[in-house]
Amino acid sequence: xxxxxxxxxxxxxxxxxxxxxxxxxxxxxxxxxxxxxxxxxxxxxxxxxxxxxxxxxxxxxxxxxxxxxxxxxxxxxxxxxxxxxxxxxxxxxxxxxxxxxxxxxxxxxxxxxxxxxxxxxxxxxxxxxxxxxx
Amino acid sequence: xxxxxxxxxxxxxxxxxxxxxxxxxxxxxxxxxxxxxxxxxxxxxxxxxxxxxxxxxxxxxxxxxxxxxxxxxxxxxxxxxxxxxxxxxxxxxxxxxxxxxxxxxxxxxxxxxxxxxxxxxxxxxxxxxxxxxx
Numbered sequence: 001x002x003x004x005x006x007x008x009x010x011x012x013x014x015x016x017x018x019x020x021x022x023x024x025x026x027x028x029x030x031x032x033x034x035x036x037x038x039x040x041x042x043x044x045x046x047x048x049x050x051x052x053x054x055x056x057x058x059x060x061x062x063x064x065x066x067x068x069x070x071x072x073x074x075x076x077x078x079x080x081x082x083x084x085x086x087x088x089x090x091x092x093x094x095x096x097x098x099x100x101x102x103x104x105x106x107x108x109x110x111x112x113x114x115x116x117x118x119x120x121x122x123x124x125x126x127x128x129x130x131x132x133x134x
Numbered sequence: 135x136x137x138x139x140x141x142x143x144x145x146x147x148x149x150x151x152x153x154x155x156x157x158x159x160x161x162x163x164x165x166x167x168x169x170x171x172x173x174x175x176x177x178x179x180x181x182x183x184x185x186x187x188x189x190x191x192x193x194x195x196x197x198x199x200x201x202x203x204x205x206x207x208x209x210x211x212x213x214x215x216x217x218x219x220x221x222x223x224x225x226x227x228x229x230x231x232x233x234x235x236x237x238x239x240x241x242x243x244x245x246x247x248x249x250x251x252x253x254x255x256x257x258x259x260x261x262x263x264x265x266x267x268x
Contacts, residue, residue, distance in 0.1 A: 002162045005184030009143055009214060013258050022258065026231045027216070028136045049216065050139030051185040056258075076259030077211035080143060082161070082183065097160045124147050124156065124190075125210030 002090055007083040007131045008046065008053040012066050013075050016058035020045055023054070031056075037110050042066050044110055055081075055110075079117070081129035087114050090130050094118060106132065136224055141217040141265045142180065142187040146200050147209050150192035154179055157188070165190075171244050176200050178244055189215070189244075213251070215263035221248050224264050228252060240266065 013019040016034070023029050031045035041064025047054040057078060059067035069078060084090040087106045095101055102117040109115035111133065118128040147153040150168070157163050165179035175198025181188040191212060193201035203212060218224040221240045229235055236251040243249035245267065252262040 002160075003183055006140070006143065006186045006188075009140065011258055011260055019258050026136075026228055026233060049137055052140045054140075074259050076254065077214065080211065094160055099160060120210065124145055124153050125208050126145055 002082075002084060002093065004083040004085060006052045007081040007129075007133075008055040009080055010044075010055040010057050010078040010129075011076065012057050012059070012069050012073075012078040014058065014070060016043055016045055016056055019056045019058075020047075023047055023056070029054070035110050036060070039107070040065070040109065046110070079127035079129055081115075081131050084130050084132055087116060087130050087132035091116055099123060106130075136218060136227065138217040138219060140186045141215040141263075141267075142189040143214055144178075144189040144191050144212040144263075145210065146191050146193070146203050146207075146212040148192065148204060150177055150179055150190055153190045153192075154181075157181060157190070163188070169244050170194070173241070174199070174243065180244070213261035213263055215249075215265050218264050218266055221250060221264050221266035225250055233257060240264075 031047045034045040036043045041060045042057045045056045100119040106114040114132040120127045165181045168179040170177045175194045176191045179190045234253040240248040248266040254261045
């Protein structure tokens with residue numbers, strides 16, 4: 001099987017501290033870590049919920065992908081990420097099935113994971129990430 | 135703890151059959167059932183991924199909440215749903231924490247579950263559903 005799990009659901013937020021506090025008080029959940037991922041222009045916090053994570057994403061500036069998303073759409077659901085066992089095999093399969101890859105080769109994301117994004121165009125409007133955990 | 139699990143991530147789609155076929159061919163996942171939920175104006179398909187579901191939602195017409203979402207935003211991520219053990223207790227807690235409830239009382243959703251929605255306003259732009267499974 002290609003998908004091991006729903007690794008995370010990402011939410012773009014304007015203020016990471018405020019969003020963490022909201023999730024803490026409303027839902028009694030806590031991030032297990034937060035991390036600046038310079039290459040993606042975000043600070044992220046990962047909150048475990050069941051076997052998946054909520055990933056809260058605050059842009060490092062307005063001229064980042066998440067910064068532009070916030071300017072256009074406001075805060076909200078940003079992308080879905082699936083854990084896969086073999087990211088190169090998954091990318092080759094998706095390309096063969098006609099998916100529009102943003103990253104044709106994996107790069108390093110948060111948690112040191114190998115990641116790649118699939119464009120929302122032709123994917124029911126859903127920006128999709130593949131994650132091969134270290 | 136208030137949250138048992140990330141029950142599902144919902145995606146608004148224009149054509150449910152086409153979306154199911156896309157997920158089948160790209161990700162090798164299959165719905166375990168589909169259901170028309172008249173009260174919510176949708177036909178939905180539930181696709182297990184790890185311990186959660188993708189929920190594909192096709193509106194039954196343009197004058198439904200998901201129909202209006204499609205007209206405004208196009209296809210894409212629609213809402214997040216958390217499984218809770220006691221939906222009345224969860225709603226009381228959220229109201230006390232200042233969340234704006236769409237449903238102050240549970241109603242019956244897909245799978246015969248008791249559900250309630252929380253407005254995206256004041257919730258980082260995320261339409262949020264609580265689900266107490268039967």
